[in-house]
Amino acid sequence: MSGAALAGDLLPTASPAEARRAAFGLIRREKGPFSSILLFNSLATVAGLAGPWLFGRIVNAIEAGAGNVHQIDRLAVLLVVFALLQITLTRYARYLSARFGERISAHVREQFLARILGLEPATVERVVIGDLTARGAGDVRNVAMTMSSAAPDVLVATVQALLILTAVFLVDPLLGTCGVVGLLGIVVATRWYLKRARSAYLDLGDANSALAEELVATVSGARTVEALSLEQRRLEATDAAIERARRSRLRTLTLRTVLYPTIDISYFIPIAGVLLVGAALYEHGVLSLGAVVTCVLYLRQLAGPLETMEIWIDQLQSCAASFARLEGLSTLPRSRPTSTDVPADDRIEVLDVHYAYDGGPDVLHGVNLTVRSGERLAIVGRSGAGKSTLGRLLAGIDTPLSGSVTVGGVPVAALPPEQLRRQIILVTQEHHVLQASVRENLLIAKPSASDDELCAAIAAVGARWLDDLPDGLDTELSPTRHRLDAGQAQQIALARVVLADPHTVILDEATALLDPTTARDVERALSSVLKGRTVLAIAHRLHTAHDADRVAVMEGGRVLEIGRHDDLVASGGAYADLWHSWHGDRPRPSV
Numbered sequence: 001m002s003g004a005a006l007a008g009d010l011l012p013t014a015s016p017a018e019a020r021r022a023a024f025g026l027i028r029r030e031k032g033p034f035s036s037i038l039l040f041n042s043l044a045t046v047a048g049l050a051g052p053w054l055f056g057r058i059v060n061a062i063e064a065g066a067g068n069v070h071q072i073d074r075l076a077v078l079l080v081v082f083a084l085l086q087i088t089l090t091r092y093a094r095y096l097s098a099r100f101g102e103r104i105s106a107h108v109r110e111q112f113l114a115r116i117l118g119l120e121p122a123t124v125e126r127v128v129i130g131d132l133t134a135r136g137a138g139d140v141r142n143v144a145m146t147m148s149s150a151a152p153d154v155l156v157a158t159v160q161a162l163l164i165l166t167a168v169f170l171v172d173p174l175l176g177t178c179g180v181v182g183l184l185g186i187v188v189a190t191r192w193y194l195k196r197a198r199s200a201y202l203d204l205g206d207a208n209s210a211l212a213e214e215l216v217a218t219v220s221g222a223r224t225v226e227a228l229s230l231e232q233r234r235l236e237a238t239d240a241a242i243e244r245a246r247r248s249r250l251r252t253l254t255l256r257t258v259l260y261p262t263i264d265i266s267y268f269i270p271i272a273g274v275l276l277v278g279a280a281l282y283e284h285g286v287l288s289l290g291a292v293v294t295c296v297l298y299l300r301q302l303a304g305p306l307e308t309m310e311i312w313i314d315q316l317q318s319c320a321a322s323f324a325r326l327e328g329l330s331t332l333p334r335s336r337p338t339s340t341d342v343p344a345d346d347r348i349e350v351l352d353v354h355y356a357y358d359g360g361p362d363v364l365h366g367v368n369l370t371v372r373s374g375e376r377l378a379i380v381g382r383s384g385a386g387k388s389t390l391g392r393l394l395a396g397i398d399t400p401l402s403g404s405v406t407v408g409g410v411p412v413a414a415l416p417p418e419q420l421r422r423q424i425i426l427v428t429q430e431h432h433v434l435q436a437s438v439r440e441n442l443l444i445a446k447p448s449a450s451d452d453e454l455c456a457a458i459a460a461v462g463a464r465w466l467d468d469l470p471d472g473l474d475t476e477l478s479p480t481r482h483r484l485d486a487g488q489a490q491q492i493a494l495a496r497v498v499l500a501d502p503h504t505v506i507l508d509e510a511t512a513l514l515d516p517t518t519a520r521d522v523e524r525a526l527s528s529v530l531k532g533r534t535v536l537a538i539a540h541r542l543h544t545a546h547d548a549d550r551v552a553v554m555e556g557g558r559v560l561e562i563g564r565h566d567d568l569v570a571s572g573g574a575y576a577d578l579w580h581s582w583h584g585d586r587p588r589p590s591v
């Protein structure tokens, strides 16, 4: 496997051996249709080979004298019969090939989607989106197109070329040898090309991914780019990516400009060789004129499959690189195995949990915490203490390296999504509004919900703006038509919480990015959503901690203190320090 997996790097790429194994695996899935394609193409080619042979016989009959008219007629009729047979068999073989190609390309598309959907949520969050988009669009299209057209054509052409050469050898081994020697130029040029093509096309794929990533980063961060006046730097970065893509494309073009003319010239060398040697043999009475004509016609027929290979060989190399990039996804971490156990109760337990991001140093060092059902627990600590990381583990987004996070005795991260969302939901400042109707946006939290339930959930979060939408629940939300502002999007996220109805909600800076008026609206909505649930609030403002039932204080990836606000302040420990700093008794730390 070449290329590192995540964290800002491009996604992995399968090695040639892995890609080959996967390609054979694909063909094995369709081995019945594949064998039929080979069989019918071979039959069509054999039928096609009869033509030159019969033509040679006609030439011999004409040369022998005028008394062979009936024989010539019979040979001519046979010529027509075999030509019709070849056309029929070829058409059917092409139909089989096209079906084979479509099935394989459908499988490639489905496999890509299944692989993306099967990734761990944490992996999806960290992949380079531009690279993923380039693979999902360009590489999938490339493989699908090649599998449905180029691959079957090349397969057919290879079978035809082999059978044609065999036929020349059967007519006359010496002329057959001449033909094969004449083809050596093509073999040398093709080997030269193949040695360079894989790396050239992989490089082109990476360059396209890098360019896509630059564009995605610039567009998605447009506001930041504008705010920090980074336009020039983004332009320079994009120009550099375009230049790299241009150079990569030029490299593949150079390869083609050597390969194609060499193949074109090489077509005629075997024919010229056979004509020269054949004429000499005919002069000496070693070969009949018909045999020479047959061999020349066979070699002329060879131009068809060779031309097909020439047209598609470049596409096949590009497809092999795309296929290796798609297969690379198979090595990314898959979704964790899901548990069929049902949590016995609402109790959340964190036991000796260690966690590190992507093979980095531990950021949680043996965290222990028990959350009581129905309590409001504030988690506080300085920036980088590990609060959000603990929140993600409690919500089942990440899995601990060691130790356990359980709800009702079942590991949270092993709960299937539909179970998990009824237990614990994490609400952050990142909320996803799909480009779909309001109804579809809400149904992802509870697919069986009726319109009345959806309206009740919307009312519960105070989203009165929904009444002003032209089509109510059917209004399509999109950046160009109905774009929601940050507060409205957060209300959609909270309405989903109401619908999923989890017993525990984790809040991590849910209102941090909102302007004060919107934040007040959302906080009002929150208080109604949180009623009757266990609440874990990652608190950046300590008044939240003051109002909580208990406060857990984190520092350096550990829970240092846990208890009631008054008790912790009275004990004069880490929380008391934070509290006094917050109140301005001492310099305020960043929390």
Ligand SMILES: Nc1ncnc2c1ncn2[C@@H]1O[C@H](COP(=O)(O)OP(=O)(O)OP(=O)(O)O)[C@@H](O)[C@H]1O
Binding pocket: 357, 360, 363, 381, 382, 383, 384, 385, 386, 387, 388, 389, 390, 591
């Ligand atoms: N995606 C990530 N990849 C690598 N390291 C990370 C990642 N997210 C957080 N960290 C690191 O993990 C440690 C804990 O970070 P975390 O965000 O959990 O702390 P926090 O207490 O929530 O901080 P803040 O209040 O600033 O959000 C920090 O050292 C941080 O740099």
